[in-house]
Every structure is written in structure tokens, then in C-alpha cells.
Amino acid sequence: MHINSTSFSIRCMTHFLLQCRLSCVVLWKVYVLSMLTFLSFNVAAQDDFKPKFGVVDRADVEMAAFQGDSSAAAVYLYDFGEVTYRYDDIRGLVMVMESWIRIKILKESALDRASVAINTYEGSGPENQELMDDIQGFTYNMENGQLVRTAMDRKSIKREKATGKYYTYKFNLANARKGSVIEYSYRRTTPLTVRDKPSPWTFQASVPSKWSEFRITIPFFLEYKTTMSGYLPLYISEQEPTDVHVGSSRLNGRGVAYRFVVKDAPAFVNEPFITTESDYLSKVNFELSVIQVPGEISKHFSNTWDDVEKTLNEANWFGVELRKSSFLKAKRDEIMQTAKTPEEKMEMAYRHLQSHMKWDGSSFLGSRDGVRKAYENKAGNATEVNLILTSLLRELDLNADPVILSTRSNGRFLKEIPLLESCNYVISHVEVAGKEYFLDATQPYAKLGLLPEHTLNGYGRLIPKKGSGRFLDIKPLDSQTKLEMVNANILPEDGSIKGNYSISFAGYEALRWRDKYVKEADDIYHEVLKKRSPEWKISNIAVKNKNEDLKGAVNVACDFELEDENASPDLFYFNPILAGRWESNPLKSKERIYPLDFTSGMSESFIGNYKLPAGYVLEEMPKAEIVSLPEKAGKFVYQVRQSGDMIQVSSVIVLSKTNFHAEEYHDVKEFFERVVQKHAQPLVIKKKAN
Incomplete structure (x- = not known):
């Protein structure tokens, strides 16, 4: 009877899994960036780390800042997960996930990590319900020179209805404060009718992680496609054959135990010019490819x-x-x-x-x-x-x-x-x-x-x-294209600049503008334009080709006046890049391990024509600047010319390449930095000596 019951449950499970793959696949998401083959190798020479739950190092509690990242609000001292499989007479085959997290709280902003919430799925019938048990936790503090451990009150564990068939287990780590070390562990049991694969294990978080470890022992009758994504190397990657005792004589047998470790993972920073966080986080994923139970028809889930x-x-x-x-x-x-x-x-x-x-x-x-x-x-x-x-x-x-x-x-x-x-x-x-x-x-x-x-x-x-x-x-059909122009008179004796300004949006810049403003009243964009240049007095705003010809650019024009209260009639300073100025470098990090993704190419141009009054000259002609990225990936050209009483300033920034490797990061960052430096350079107009 026991064997027959097992057989029936397994048949139901494999049928359910097959149907899910054919009819419900649109509900699942898997993100993978790069493929790695996991090879077994000897790590005996490497430093291993196997702490004991309930016991922490005094140095971790006394730590005031994390040496690897002084800005970190917290650090994962240990992040551990292990998946095994067993057979349950009621639920059939289940995955058992043991989790253990130890965190050092460095700043008060990280105290929310002491309040834990874990979602579980609870469908109809025990065979479709996840179980949560063995929840325990401790908080460690230094008090009067002594290391004090506070156990979590099990009465603080709450189970609340979330949405649909999901419930949330909530609990708080007692006595947590700035400087505390907190740790907690729990066990989650998931029937394979609820989920046929482990959740992706992420080795990175929004704070640094000293040691992140994931283990899984896969029995012989299950085959998974294992992939690794992200940009951090594995410190340990092991696999070895092992005996697996699932709890059913038909299912006990050989299997493979895997161990993956990433050591000293930096905090993931959502830097500019990326797609989405999941494309860059280092993680391991599993996809069920085969289930082959003795005496039953094997099921292959790998698609072409x-x-x-x-x-x-x-x-x-x-x-x-x-x-x-x-x-x-x-x-x-x-x-x-x-x-x-x-x-x-x-x-x-x-x-x-x-x-x-x-x-x-x-x-x-x-x-x-x-x-x-x-x-x-x-x-x-x-x-x-x-x-x-x-x-x-x-x-x-x-x-x-x-x-x-x-x-x-x-x-x-x-x-x-x-x-x-x-x-x-x-x-x-x-x-x-x-x-x-x-x-x-x-x-x-x-x-x-x-x-x-x-x-x-x-x-x-x-x-x-x-x-x-x-x-x-x-590939993008077009670029992000802007052309800004200023025609103005320099009036040193009034301490002002007066003229007209125009901007042309094309390609993706035009699409963005139209998406935002076509259906809005004209005064909405007028206010946006005024807020963008609050020092300007703007009048006579006109917008052409809002959406009459989508192939053409959106054109905006206005008159403006700019006053400088600190100006002197004898010496007049002004920044000629009156619009579209790059005031800061969007690339802030000193180093970057992720590629840059600009979505589409970019072309930003500024032309300023300034007329000097009689008796005034440009004190010094700035040097022209030409900066090029390797392989014609980008170019910045800055130039100032003078003809009679007219000064023309032009700035052209072009990125023709949309994707850059991490090794090219410093080149792109330096490219942007040169733009910022040149755009900050003022011109000096002075009165001619008599």
C-alpha cells in the first residue's frame, strides 16, 4: 500500500508539472545573464567558514564600521541556504529549504532588517500548501563590556493573510539597535506541486555580504539545468556524488550535492545606464529539465x-x-x-x-x-x-x-x-x-x-x-537627439544677456516630449521650461509640430533675459553654455563591474551666438576641445570662434555606441568628465582700454 500510494502521488505530480509547463508558463519569470559550467574542484586550500548558530564573534558585535564599505548601513556576516528533497505521505515530494541569516546593524537606517516577513503559498489541500516551522533568532549586543545574547520571543511570530492564497509569517528580533548583530533561521517546506524548482539564490544585496552560501542536494530522479548569472566570481564551487535518503525506498538512491559560495560581495548599487537590477545581481538559477521516477514514464521539460x-x-x-x-x-x-x-x-x-x-x-x-x-x-x-x-x-x-x-x-x-x-x-x-x-x-x-x-x-x-x-x-532606429540654440546680445553695462532660445527634440527625445506634453495644456510645458532655467525671464513661448508630423522634430522657441547682479561694466563673466549644460558627471563610482547600457545613441548639440557691444572684446580665446572614444564610439567637440563683434560657441556630444563593457567604464567616465569641465568654463568680456 505504501508503494502504491507513492506511485500514485508521483504520477499526479509529474502530470501536474507537465500541464504547468504547457499552459501556465506565462506566469513564471527566469532571468539569466551568462552561462557557466559548474566544475568540481578542490577548495581545501581556501579559507572556509562554518559558524555555529547562536554563537558570534565578539569582534563582529564590536564592529563600528565595515572595513570594505564605510558607507554601509548593514552587512551580511553570513547568508546561508540549503535545499534537500524528501517524500511525504500526504504532500508527496517536497523541497525543504533551510535558511540562516546573520546581519550586523551599523546604522539606524538598517533597523528594519530586524523585522522579518516571509511569504508562503497555501492552496487548497495539504498537498498544495507550504509550511513554515523551526523559526528561531537571536540579537547580540555589547552591554557594560559584556556580550549579551537575547533570544527571540516565539510569541512574536505572527501568521497573517496576504493576498490570494498567500500568507505572511512576521517576526521581530528583540532588543535590536544600532551596533547589534541579529540572526535568525527557519525551515520552509514546499510541495513540488506548488513549485518544481528552488527559488533563485542571490549572492548580492543592497548591503555588502561577507559570506553567501547556497547548497542543494539533487536526487537521481530529478535533473535541473543550473545557470549562474552576474559579475561576481564564485569563491567555492563544489559538486560530489552522495547517497540521498528521500524517505521512500523507490526514491532513495544516489544524487549530487552542490555547494556555491561568493565571498566579500559588494553592495549592489543601482547605477545609471543599466537595464534592470536582476540582470546584474550574481545568482544561481535552477530549471527542471527531467523527472524520471523508477517504474514510471520520464518527463522532459527542457524546451527548444x-x-x-x-x-x-x-x-x-x-x-x-x-x-x-x-x-x-x-x-x-x-x-x-x-x-x-x-x-x-x-x-x-x-x-x-x-x-x-x-x-x-x-x-x-x-x-x-x-x-x-x-x-x-x-x-x-x-x-x-x-x-x-x-x-x-x-x-x-x-x-x-x-x-x-x-x-x-x-x-x-x-x-x-x-x-x-x-x-x-x-x-x-x-x-x-x-x-x-x-x-x-x-x-x-x-x-x-x-x-x-x-x-x-x-x-x-x-x-x-x-x-x-x-x-x-x-536595435534602435534612432538616437536621443537635441539641438539647442541661443542668439543673444551681451550687455555688460546692464549686467544682462537678452535674446532668443530654441530647442529641437528629435528621435527618442521627441517621443519622450510628446508622451509627456501632447495632451497637456500649453502652460504645463511653459512652466516646465521656466523651472528648468529659473534665472531666466522667459516670454513669447511657442511650440511647433507637437504631433502634426511624427517624423519631424518638436520645436520650442522663446525670448529670454538673464541678469547678473554681480556683473561689472568693465568685466563681464558668463557661461556661454546657457542651456543643456552638463553640470555633473552621471558616472559617480570609482570602479564598475557592470557594463553600460545607454538604450540608444545620443546626440546633444548647443550653438550660442553672442553679439558684443561696441568697445568690448573677449579677454581670452578658450582652447578648442576634441575628445574621442576608441573605435568611434563617441565624440565631444567644443569650440569658440570670434568674427568681428560676434562670438560663436558650439558644443557637440555624440555617443554612437550603446553598450560598453566594464573595462571601458573609465574611458566613458573620463569622456563625460571632460564635457563637464568644458561646460563649466566661463567667458570673460572686458572693456577695451582707451
């Missing part, structure tokens, strides 16, 4: 991209919806009567969806209530909008297919790992006369082919109607 495409094309929420296009026939006929070329068909279809539908801001694969309903409601998620666009393009006899991708906030798209759950967005791909176009109709103010910045994340996968798909390089 062909499997992904087949799943999508057959899914009711994707491929089936893509083929429901009868509601578009009237619009198709209307376009066919007007358009004379395939390019016109494409543009008219794109413009129609842009104006007809409103994106609701959500990003996931699949249609909620069907594309027809979304079209009738004139609103839908990104997948619905662009599936409808693709269907309309196909109705117009154009070669159009959807492309799945991962947005920047969702994490990198990895060609090496065919997982639907890593994708959360759809755009449309069209081929006309041998030329490829990427279209996204969620953006009402984007010109044809200009993808929104959140989609510019490396690659996508084309899902064709027939045949095999392919990977596509999702």
Missing part, C-alpha cells in the same frame, strides 16, 4: 525554441487569437481602396492601430479576453495591440509575424535558454520589398519603426505562421 513556437502558435491566448481576424475585414477593405503600395498599406495599418487602441500599460504574453473584445473596447495590453496589428497586416497580404521579447525592466532575453517565461512583450515584424520593419502600435506618438525604449533589450524571437522562427537583433 521550436517547442516554444509550437506552444505559442497553438495557444488559445496567442496563436489562436492571431488567426481571429474577421473583425478587421472592413478596415482592410478601406485601406486596400486607398493604399497604392505595400509601404502605404503598412503605414495606414500602423496609424490606424496607433489611433484606435490605447495600451493599458501591462506587459505579458497573451490576450486576456480575446483580441476582438480588446479592439471593440479600444484598449488592451501590448500583446493584444500588436497581435491585432499583425493580423491586419496579414489581411493586407503583407508578410507580418509577431516577435516575442523581454522588456528592459523584465530582464535580458537569452537566446541560449528557450523559455516563454523569460518573455513578456510582443511587437510586429513586417518585411516589405526586402526591408524589415519593427512596429509597435502601443505608442501613439512614435513614427513608423521607432520602437519604445523599453523594448530595446537585445534580441527577440520571430514566431512565424509556418516554418521555424529566428532570432532578431532589436
